[in-house]
Amino acid sequence: MIRIVKPGRSPEILTAKGRRRTQTYIRKFNQSPQEYSQGQKTFFFDNEIYGHPSVKVELRLAQHEKCCFCESIIAEAGDVEHFRPKGGYRQDETDDLHQPGYFWLAYEWSNLFLACSTCNSRHKKNLFPLQNPKQRVTTPCSQKALQQEEPLFINPAEVDPANYISFRGWIPFAIADNALGKMTISALGLDRESLNLRRESRFGFLKQLFEILHSSCPEELKQRVQDKINRELQDSAEFAAMARIAIKTSFQE
Ligand SMILES: [Zn+2]
DSSP states (O other): OOOOOOOSSOOHHIIIIIHHHHHHHHHHHHHOHHHHHTTSSOOOOOHHHHTOHHHHHHHHHHTTTBOTTTOOBOTTOOEEEESSOSSOBBSSTTSOOBSSOSGGGTTOGGGEEEEOHHHHHHHHTTBOOBSSGGGOOOSOOOHHHHTTOOBSSOOTTTSOGGGTEEEETTEEEEGGGOHHHHHHHHHHTTTOHHHHHHHHHHHHHHHHHHHHHTTTOOHHHHHHHHHHHHHHHSTTSTTHHHHHHHHHTTTOO
């Protein structure tokens, strides 16, 4: 997971259609909040707005065609992920589903990312734990008011994940056991077998490059290897967060 810098300006479909739809939701919610919180009424969320090609293109660019969480290359695939779940939320996996969720953020640019289908299954569980559930915002509010919440999920557009998650070899861990890193790794399965295997393979490849660099090979080859390593450390490289730690620690596992 690496820091993501999204353009400040929302795609137009969100500021036009999305905003109108949000105003309608808020009006309906205010008329009968209880019916929405008891699940008797639910909102219809329009994937053609939040998942519009113009939104996906912007996210794909900002995220270098990678999943916002696990850094797998998703290229043309990937689902639009709502950081704060739009339809309902759970504090943990055993918690009941609380409705209606953060419906007023369904078309909010700052709430949207692209995730691979495996990481997106977190969304299907509607997990959105907070440090203190009593601070949860349950009615439409400004972005500023949302800041009182302390989510136990890393928002890669707000904080640098490298401050919370590091790697031993190719296995991620929470730095100094911090709660934010721990919850993010476990809820998203950032240490899942399939990911570990792919990162292990990338780690091995990088290590070979590193060994060539520190061997007595010709300077010209060293330069080419160094260029390749530099590319592996850029935001656009798959698993760049792990590669940066591996290089920084000279592959001490
Ligand atoms: Zn992913």
